[in-house]
Amino acid sequence: MRIGIPRALYYYRYGALWKTFFSSLGCEVVVSPKTDRAILQSGIHYAIDESCLSAKIYLGHVAWLLGKCDLIFVPRMADMGRDKEFCLKFRALPDVVYNTFRTENVRLVTCDIAVRSGDSEMKAFAELGKKLGFKKQQVFNAYLLAKQAEQQAQAENTRKLEAALAKDDLKVLVSGHAYNIYDDYIGRPVMDAIRANHALPIPSDWVDRDSAWQSGGELTDTMPWMVNRELAGAAVQLRGKVDGIVLLSSFSCGPDSMTDEIMNRRLKNIPILTMTLDGQDGTAGMETRIESFVDILHLRKDGTVCL
């Protein structure tokens, strides 16, 4: 069986888990290629105009997978507990994909993660395996291996963070959803621009998720979104260790429209650049902003300017 996974949205968060789960069950996993202009264009074509850019990219990846696999994996993710909610986009994702590609006879396989309503991740994956026709024991074996792979990926990130913090370079925390930071078409140019200006970009997901979520509580009381809480927590943990923060959002992101504001208002004594990725061609505007921001950070570090 060939399972298609769109290389977008939470692939960048749960990719190791998903891929290992399916391949341990003996499924062939097809991941769509890195985002390019064609995928973005097709996403824009299929998506509702007002959707956020990241969701548009997602639909572009789904479109790429049509006809290349038996089933496309689109999970529904509501929450992982109190104050661990996902953006509502992830609750609607299977239905959005189904309704958008109805005429293309899209075949989806989905699972429902909604911890507050009693559907834990383990239960969701057990049902997913059942839907695909595997035996219970097989499914749990695969899930266990998948969780191990997820932890390894997280440990790898922690190592990267330690190595980065040990360096003398100018460090910039890039605070944003992993699916924006690591996206080849919209996020990577920003990371490249930071590097080109002799600074070390540190993606916020290098900070351990659980500890970041905990630290998020120091900045905000009622923030309902898990990932945004982690972003806030990563900034809290690293604010003394990095020279500046870039808040990276995709255009018309719902949660970020509010959490960027709260971070700007509450994180004191550190320069912050708020940047919105709009998926337009041409990176000159972005490069100029990054260049001037990093320049200021360099001057600030040398003690030439006081901010």
Added chain:
Amino acid sequence: MPVSKYRQPLPQNCKISFPQFASYGIAMEHLIQKGLGMTYVMPPRMTRHTLELGARYAPDSVCAPFKLNLGCFLECIDEGADTLIQTGGTCRLGYYGELHEQILRDMGKDVRFVNFAECDFSHPKTFVDEFRELKPDLDLKRFSAAAVETVRMVNAIDEVDALFRRRIGFAEDPKAMEAIRTNWLRQLRLADGIKQIELLRKATVRLLESQKVNMPKHPIRVGVVGEFFTVMDPFSNHDIEYELAHMGVLVDRWMDMSNCMYHYRSRKMLPRIKEYAHYNMGATAMATIDAALHYAKSGFDGIIHVKSAGCTPEIDAIPALQNISADYHVPILYLSFDTQTSETGLNTRLEAFYDMISMRKQAHK
């Protein structure tokens, strides 16, 4: 540091306010004044100024209700309110309170802020705790009696509004009908106890029904669906229901507070809409799809989808609505409201939609 850490103790007689939302301010006033025995500052009628004020201090890309609420808070403070209330919710609404409070603090506004987003829906006691924060010596018996009356008030407001909506477009004397409604809301503010609320409601319903209407045999029927705040709040949606009624359209809207309270259940709705949605998308998106499908099946001539710009759950409902539109051959007009929406552009679209559905109706005769 979370804002709530530097909360001051409550002054004895504080003036409480809550952002304006359709006509429900009357019910909120009742709850605060009768249930807590405190003063309520009725927010001034929302105007362009409210919106501009909110938009000036709110983040750019946040949804319009956030900006309106913020503008409303600022106007309430000018009216003397010193304690503000914000609710929680499953969408961005769940974070409104904390950001509103932060913005007001940064503006130097010295107000108390009670944020119901701190409550846990699975623990109803946390709601009482929140009210205790407003009034430490809360009389639970008195408060629950007032809460029951408040709910009844909301139901009554919704019932009268639904009747008004159905008839106003065909009234022989629309002015008289509007006067009945205005008077109803004015009198309801003075009502004390369930009996009075009921008597007023019955009298108003009778008055509205006694008004002459010239209803054609097959009127043009339009169902209005969409996002919780914008679809219910006439200021937010430029009162499109009123505009439609004046074109001679029978307007129906499922979404109101009462229906949300009693009939918004996944278990009931998901089986009905299983062709278009398998999961609850959050906020009011499921109700939007359910109501739209109901209108489509009942042979309505058109559907209007109303939301604030960028509203995620409603955006995610649109692909389902598009399929409903294709399957049942019913036109849907999609309207997004933000702080820039122009009256002229909106009216042109409404008129064009009306022309189209009325021509279709002629052709199908």
